[in-house]
Amino acid sequence: MALTQDLLEVCKWSSEWLLPLNIAKCRVLYIGNANPQHTYLIDGVDMCKSDSHVDLGVLVTSTLSWSEHVLSTIRKANKMVYLLGRAFARSHISVISKLYKSYVRPVLEFVNYIWSPILQRDIELLESVQRRATRIPFGRIWPQYADRLAMMGLPTLSNRRKRGDLILTFRALKDPQSPIRHLFPLNTLSRTRGHCFKLVKDKFRSTVRQHFISNRVFETWNALPASIVEADTVTNFKIKFDNYNG
Incomplete structure (x- = not known):
């Protein structure tokens, strides 16, 4: 062997x-x-x-379920939210927003293109950390979650993950030396309208493979206008996608 x-x-x-x-x-x-x-x-x-092992900060299990890693991530992030709440309670919204982006959100998003949650329960648990963090500057009475996000200039974590997946896809496809280029096979036989970087959807027999990154981005990536996909740099791709996505 x-x-x-x-x-x-x-x-x-x-x-x-x-x-x-x-x-x-x-x-x-x-x-x-x-x-x-x-x-x-x-x-x-x-x-x-x-049955599980932490490798480069990611908790991998024998079933390839990411629920345990999600719980571990939430515990770390909630500790940071607690400390921010104690130290910066009732601080200005802009201050809390910057602190959250600097210290909490990176914990919630660390290599999440690998362990992007599948279960709705895990998705909601991750979002609950951001919900809690956005309450800090408002004391005991706070606006609705959507309003807090707008005030602090924050998207939902789900939307952030989708955007991150697309950015990773763009990097992989536009860099001929990318070590993950092979994970995103192109549909060279496509004659439909749109850009020339359309992906082929991988076949799958398991839930894990079904939600692999190339399958996660398949529909959204293929539906993007050519003007976005054919951007010359990652920065321009981000700007064009953000404008397109509103």
Whole structure:
């Protein structure tokens, strides 16, 4: 097996360079219901099995469900909202807006093109953090959520995710050296009106694949006017899309 051979090479390298592996911290994560779950060894010791693991700040589970990561993200963001509320209660709207954009929203949006929520429950939980943050400058009596967003110049997090997905798609398609270019296959046989960067929708047999980024952006991206998709820079794409989207 390729993975077993890779582990042997890692063990060999660590031995040659006198950098012993901490076996207690090594984990194996089996993904998928049909996974045969082979046993993997490091220096003859079985690796511990795990149902989830944090990799580069993203909590990956064996089912590829992002609900656990969403909950973890919400906990971190809510702590920050609490601190902002304590330190800047009743501050001017513009101040809270800047603080939220600087300290809270980046937590909620960290690489979210990978773990973009599927379940309505997760979507609403993420949005609830922004709802709570936008109440800070108003004290105990606050306007409706839509009005607070307008006052603070904020879109919903759902709209932000859609915009971010489109920007990532634009970057991937316009940069011939992009390492993720292959994730967005173009429909070269399309004869319909519109731009020349229309995507092909991936076939899927699972919910995870159904909501993969290339499928998430398929309809919205293909429906964009050519004047937006054919922008010469990312900045111009953002400006044109924002004007188009109102």
